[in-house]
Amino acid sequence: MGQVLLETERLMLRQLTMADVNNLAGLDADPDVMRFITGGRATSRDTIEDKLLPACLACYRRYEGYGCWAAIEKPAGAFLGWFRFEPRDGGPPGEIVLGYRLRRSAWGKGYATEGARALIRKGFTELGTQRVIAETMAVNLASRRVLEKAGLRLVRIFHQPWPYPVDGRDQGEAEYALSKSEWEQRNPALAAAWTDHP
Numbered sequence: 001m002g003q004v005l006l007e008t009e010r011l012m013l014r015q016l017t018m019a020d021v022n023n024l025a026g027l028d029a030d031p032d033v034m035r036f037i038t039g040g041r042a043t044s045r046d047t048i049e050d051k052l053l054p055a056c057l058a059c060y061r062r063y064e065g066y067g068c069w070a071a072i073e074k075p076a077g078a079f080l081g082w083f084r085f086e087p088r089d090g091g092p093p094g095e096i097v098l099g100y101r102l103r104r105s106a107w108g109k110g111y112a113t114e115g116a117r118a119l120i121r122k123g124f125t126e127l128g129t130q131r132v133i134a135e136t137m138a139v140n141l142a143s144r145r146v147l148e149k150a151g152l153r154l155v156r157i158f159h160q161p162w163p164y165p166v167d168g169r170d171q172g173e174a175e176y177a178l179s180k181s182e183w184e185q186r187n188p189a190l191a192a193a194w195t196d197h198p
Contacts, residue, residue: 003060005069008118011111013069013083016056020070023079024048032104036140039166059086065127071102071115080106085119094130096123098150107142116150121190124180133177139168144176151183152176 002015016024025048027033031040043052059067066086073080081102088097098119100112123129136143138157148154159172 002070005065006118006122007074008114010074011080011115011118012072012074013115013118014072015060016053016068016070016082018049018053018057020079021045021049021053023070024052024082027079027081027101027103030104033101036137036143036166036168037101038164041164063087065122066096069119071100071106071111073106073111079103080111083115083119085123088133092131094128096127096129096132098132098134098147098152100146112143112146113149116146120150120178120183121187124183125190129180131177131179133175135173135175137166137168138171138174140174144174147176150178151186152178153182 002017005013005015007013025043025045028043028048031042034040034042056068063086068082068084068086070082071080072078081100084099085096088095091097098116100115102112106112120129120132123132132152133155134147134152136147138144144154153176155175155177157172157174162169
């Protein structure tokens with residue numbers, strides 16, 4: 001099992017390992033999970049094994065505390081999906097991208113918000129994160145609600161080329177963001193507790 005990053009009330013977030021190939025392939029095989037990503041097209045096992053997982057492992061080595069984290073349900077130990085919390089290639093220092101992908105069985109239960117909030121808190125209090133950003137399709141209202149519940153606010157709607165035919169693509173992408181100062185203003189007790197931490 002990969003190194004554990006953090007635990008919440010219901011989740012454990014740990015590093016992905018090469019043993020997660022089946023977990024990731026099963027997740028990406030669900031057309032509903034992939035609806036707003038590839039139009040429902042599955043990610044091949046070879047792509048996961050040869051490209052995606054090695055890239056995740058390299059990120060752990062390059063950026064301590066950041067990367068793509070398997071979301072494990074407590075106490076059963078079930079794989080629910082993953083959260084991404086890592087620097088964007090070529091992005092400003094301290095700007096971190098938040099993302100997630102969860103099994104359909106985990107939808108609507110607050111897991112995405114719970115994991116996102118925990119990562120944001122860790123980023124701002126322990127990892128030196130200065131700004132968190134996230135992007136989702138403008139028509140993906142469920143994902144947008146999660147980002148709003150996690151404290152991010154809508155910055156802009158924009159359009160970019162997309163390699164897959166996805167319904168609603170013409171309505172563009174929604175970019176959300178949250179700065180450390182905004183988070184501290186909304187969470188003074190948490191920010192003060194960490195400042196006073198020995």
